[in-house]
Amino acid sequence: MRICIVGDPQDLSSAYIAWLAQRRGLDVLFLDESELGVDWIFSYTDTNTNMGYIEKSGERYLFSSFSGAFVRLNPEPNLPSGLTLLPEEISVLIVERRHALQHFLNSLPTTVANRPYSGRANGSKPHQMYLLAKAGFTVPRWIVSNEEKIVRDFSRQYQGAVIYKSCSGLRSKVRLLDNELMRRLHEGTSPIIVQEYIKGYDVRIHVVKHQIFATKVISHGIDYRFDSDENEFQKISAPNQIQNMCRDYASKDNLTIAGFDFRVSEEGQWYCLEVNPVPTFLPYEMATGQAIGNALLDVFT
């Protein structure tokens, strides 16, 4: 059996999945985005992908010979080695090549974790929260605004216990409402999400096809991702209803692997914050021993 690792070979999750696969005796093909057209190529028609193939190092591999593909794309991919271009040509190459790779991954007739078209709502937190609420999840109340008075009024409803965060998928730290934000709103800034703060603890649920891996995160900070030194991870069991909702949502969004972020209140209410289509599962696996990577390989094989 053979899988391919597509995108960035330096990515830690990619290296880990490749290592696990090789330990199982699987053939692993690395397809580095920056070396498309140099080290490897693809050839296919998307209306009949059975005849499609990949060529690498003089060997030809039919699409049908792959049982799975693991994808991690670098936000800033390199140019092909030895190629010199003008700055405007570089951006055209990178955009066109990324589109090509995405269409290839969206067309590949095997299990892909994940296809680029899956989970795209994660690029807009307000849109994703809207979809999550429609899917039945309880989402902490929120607004998006750059109006000082509206943010102040919203904050008053919760006695100031509100957080703020960015609207896009770009990584940013979640903070409690502070004078810095109010100053920015007063001076004029782009709209921001302001959301009810849920007192309690964080849970990350990884869904791998039908399997669920839940990890409780005990942290003293507001955003545990930025307070990693003091975090404590514990394997827990999520309520069945939450598990089923996560499975259904991931399945409908064509996500082979997904990372759901929850806050669990002191009263035990589960609030869903977001779904990550490119979840970093390694810290949770390493800390709790939950075999998330192997579960993914089980899905591939």
Place this chain on the structure above:
Amino acid sequence: MVISYPEDKLASSIMAILRTQGIRVLHTLPGALGSRQITLQCNLLRIDGWTISGVLFRVSPESVFNEEFEVKDQAFCDAELRAIWLAAINLDSILAVNKYDAMAWFEGLSWPTWRRKLIQAQIPVAKFFFGDSELDTQCHWYPYASQEPRTAPGYITKRILGSALTESASTQASFMVGKEVIAGRRSDSILATVQFLVDSGIYIAEIVTDIDDNILSINTQPTTAEVHLRNLICGRIAELFHAHLYRG
């Protein structure tokens, strides 16, 4: 709310029709979106204090939305505005023309998005070859991030860019507004595409077919220099907004 460039005659005509009907229309250039007061709360969108019921979004989601911000902040602010407007146009209270989903939005409304969706919906599409292919220089190259075909690239470029090539040539473009084809052919594949697009929240599009009636490309932000056709499109779009605003 209309988001368009000044040279977009179609958007200008729609605004003029709506205003003659007594409908308040806010217009903004994409680069000025960042300077608006925006609030999104409980299925409502408010811009500068006005509750918005309809959005005509006539620019690429990859446009620069924050020309007034410092250059170092622009990429972040553009991503933020892009995220907010995807959420805004998908509110149930809003009629958006067009109501793009997250896939189409974040893939820049490029043709591969629609092509993939059509294939999944089993609507016939023109045969394309991707990456390394035997096609000669007589074929057409469809760059992924463009609507216009070009002459085929050279061997090395084709491999590095994983280029999309086809032997099919466009025959005729059909315009759809709502559920209707208002200009061009009304073949089976075009009618199936129209139904599919309307079900997906797309109310205006140009659909290009090849000689075998396979779909070659879809442009969801079409323009036309033909005055009669433009008037027809604008009238129908204005009717959609009018019906939405005065529903129930």
